[in-house]
Amino acid sequence: MRLCEQLLLLSTIGLFVLTVLFKKGLRSIPVFAASGITTLILVIHWTVEGYRVQLLFLYGLTILFLVFSGYSYLNTTGLTKIPRFLLGSAYSVMAVMLVATAGLLYVFPVFKLPDPTGEFKVGTQTFHFVDPHREEMFDEPRDGKRELMVQVWYPAQAGTGNYAPFVPDPRILRYMAADYGLPGFTFQHLKYISGHAYEGAEVASAQTSYPLILANPGNGSSRFLHTSQAEHLASHGYIVAVIDHTFNTFATAFPDGRITTGTTNDLFSPDDDYRTSSGNRDKLGEVLTEDVTFVLDQFERLQSGQIPSDLQGRVDLGHVGVFGHSIGGATAYDAAYDPRIAVGIDLDGGLYRLRDRESLRKPFLFIHSASYFEQLERVMANRVYTDAELSRMGSTRAWEEQVAEDKKLELARMRETVDEGGQVLYIANTEHMNFADVQFVSPMFKRLGITGKLAPERASSIVNAYMLDFFDKHLKNRNGMLMKGPDRRFPEVKFVTSP
DSSP states (O other): OOHHHHHHHHHHHHHHHHHHHSTTGGGSHHHHHHHHHHHHHHHHIIIIIOOOGGGHHHHHHHHHHHHHHHHHHHOTTOOOOOOHHHHHHHHHHHHHHHHHHHHHHHHSOOOOOOOOOSSSEEEEEEEEEEEEEEEOSSSSSOOSEEEEEEEEEEEESSOOSOEEESSSOGGGHHHHHHHTTOOTTTTGGGGGOEEEEEETOOBOSSSSOEEEEEEEOOTTBOGGGGHHHHHHHHHTTOEEEEEEOTTTBSEEEOTTSOEEEOOGGGGOOTTOOHHHHHHHHHHHHHHHHHHHHHHHHHHHHHHHTSSOOTTTTOEEEEEEEEEEETHHHHHHHHHTTSTTOOEEEEESOOOOOTTTSOOOOSOEEEEEEHHHHHHHHHHHTTOOOOHHHHHHHTOOHHHHHHHHHHHHHHHHHHHHHHHTTOEEEEETTOOGGGGSGGGGTOTHHHHTTSSOSSOHHHHHHHHHHHHHHHHHHHHSSOOOGGGGSOOTTOTTEEEOSOO
């Protein structure tokens, strides 16, 4: 909760208490004075912080108190006495409005992203890339080329001015709300959150170049929901490019004002059998992998100066990593077959195109949620679902048997990457959404089971620590201590010794 929001809520509660306690009610001097102070706080809040839909009750109460207390104080003829029943009802409604407002501020906080811990300041800039060689297959007209928005975070010289906003274009927030089945205004508080990166800042001169890491959000997500991870890595000396996979995000805004929304779910139908659904996921995955390859091509052009940018000559293309969440994690694994990519990380994502590729012979880190690891553990133990469990899941035995078959192949791939210097971990008390910044959006996500019992700040710090350690080990030839086994600083992290 922002400072002026706190002051406005507290002053309105105080104003309400004064109105109830003073015998003269709205005519009392303290109530009139308190109303003026509360209104002043409201004006400062609107001017400095910006209004919020969640505070509409508070705004209405503040204005009503000012109007009626001012009129009552200045009116010398006296006011008509209000029946006690009506007065009590009005006070009850006010109390409910104040409680509701406090609840909304708790549920939709203007939170602060974790501070990056590295030695570098962070800069950011965004690129619009168009692939002239690929037709867009997810757009309804299907008459355009594949376009991508890519946001880059990088080590910067000491920045000036304001931090870049967390949300690149506030218009996309209504689509995010729709994705959760909520009214369009629900997540508008996110437009008041800033990151820790300076827009367009000069690249830090401490090194001639910095390793490149490409990143992929999950299905129905967005690049801004990996801001804390990108800022953290950039502050430790990496250039991090997070790709908005067009039509696989809930919304992507382009420089010309267009907004595309998610359509890739149209590939899937509840009537599909498992192999059809799996095949469609492979088709989607192929496009996402091609996106990564194309973006890496563009960084080669950036490096050489074919695309004008302050990053020219500053990208270490000899040390490239990739990571992603959910299907973005699977994309990271699949893209890592590109010989230009040295290492990768999958954050809680099941793999795709497993039967189309030979083994990946390079280091790869898998970090799973506790719930996903439970599924893998069931497969490792050859446990079979009971009829009651299948009924609760809304699944069938044939479907789950095919899932288990694919998961066994996935586990075999994990073993192979461990042999190449990778690792398989899971984090206790986490769920799927603990691997993206969506976990900060509302504490209700934890209560609803969207995120796990582990606090978002703690989950974020663990994921960031292990990602950094792994990339440092394989892209900078340093650190790597966390990869050697359990660490008492992170008791939540469990090593899977024999996937």
